[in-house]
Amino acid sequence: MLIGAIVAGIVFGLYFALVGLGLNLVFGVMRIVNLAHGDVLMLGGYTAWWLFSAFGLHPLEAAALVFVVFIVVGFPLYYAVVPRLQRARDAEMLSLILFFGLSQMIEALTTIAVGTDQRSLPGRVLGIGPVILFGARLPKPWVFSAAVSAVAVAAVYVYLYRTRLGTLTRAVMVSRDEAVATGIDIHRVSAIAFGIALGLAGVAGVFAPFMLGSITPDIGVDLNLTAFAVIVVGTLGNPLGTVAGGIIYGVSLMLMQTYFSSWANLLPDLLLIAVLLVRPEGLFGRKVRRA
């Protein structure tokens, strides 16, 4: 049972790495907290549900479509909001309030459009029957979603460490001022990172109905807290640390559900508070107290 919980936790955690990845990319590059992240994810989920029930589109095709569309939406959103924010004195705090407002708008519009009913996609779309992995029986949709997440994480790694744009992006992450001084167009770099982050959130949303069972318009707040817990554990501003954060979260969630099931919902909240208080620089952070 222990091994089963750990294996399931790793698979689950890979998905949650994808859930946190976009949030961490935005924080790392722009030093702002996108509190509408969970709601963008929710929008991705509803788009997938709509594409499936109206056109019978496979979630994988929906994911590709959502990724592209959300990137395109991300550019104007970035230019409308972020440069203005960053001129303010306390950009981090103001961004939190602003994106909180945005998240309320998204949630309200979605509720008006589709109602508050739970929506889910049939799991058989991603394959039937369990997958046996190291003796643990896992639903096939879980393994499928985890595989997509792994691909997405690898793609982000390639983008950040193997392309010229990625080098520029990492330069902005290290120091905005020096990046500007070197002649990097930080707004172009940031806008691309912002778009990619929204795209990643959308893709995570496409698989949310499978991993979370169902989606409702109000899952944004909980998802935000979870995503924030994941990226804080895995070090803020370090997109690849998110993978470790996700897996730690997934494994502890599965262990909680196995041994203290009625208290499992407390996990992300307590994990977040505990890490922020004890080791705010995360697992792989340098010894700098940013929080």
Add this chain to the structure above:
Amino acid sequence: MRDFALPILVLAAFAVAPFLYSNELMLFNFVAFLALAQGLNIVYGFTGYLPFGYVGFYGAGAYGFALAVMHLHAPPLLAMAAGGGAALVLAVVLLPLLRLSGAYFAISSLAAAQAVYEVVSNPALEKITKGPYGVSLTAVFAPRFSYYIALAILALAFALVIWLRNSRFGLALQAIREDPVSASMAGVSVVRGRTIAWLLSALIAGLVGAVFAWHISVFYPDTAFDLGVSIFATVFVLFGGATTLTGPLLGVLILYGVYNAIGITVPQYFQFIYGALIVGLVLFLPNGLVSLLTSRGIRVP
């Protein structure tokens, strides 16, 4: 003296309102939000810490009241103290959060409120808190009396904000908010200042939660820990302008007034409008309505 004119006017208006207008629950909600907005103002306006999980204190107050009535058969006024005490205890437990800066503080306070909600609404604790099935306190139901207690709490909240605006301590808090390092160099105790503001703010929310539990007498964890309470209070304070007495007051009267006037049949429209207001305010009017006056040199209490 000018500082007292507006709050006394508002208190007097709400004191006679129940005799002129029959929808007492709506009046009660007005008073509750007026007090909550000032309570949030104490911590956000004067220290710069914005607790998204402010509703956690409200819920703790409501459940402190309910548990005292259900298990100890406490008389309502004593149970009110239990409600305020529960919020204070929660605030003390959460004191370490004040070590975190801006955004981290806001998010971890939200996580803390969610955690308290998960505990209270947990079916495993049904024997103590009635879990997700809600509590019923009809034995102490006293709508008129509890309304005036709410008004007394509002008076307390007004008085606290007036004190902060006109005292050395309030000035010290604003100095800490602007620049904690310089403030402590000038001999201001940063930790003590933030702690007092945080506890006062939590006390107000706890008392309002307790009187809410008393007034409404039947409620569920979903209502006592409704994130909407945090959202409304935050929007009212931001809209009117933090650090002033008038700002949050105007915010509640205008926005909550419009909310009630147009009707609450489709709350999503208001959720949308409030969201848009937050975005617009942060981008174009970060210091709220009163900044339109203060930036022209007019002093606003």
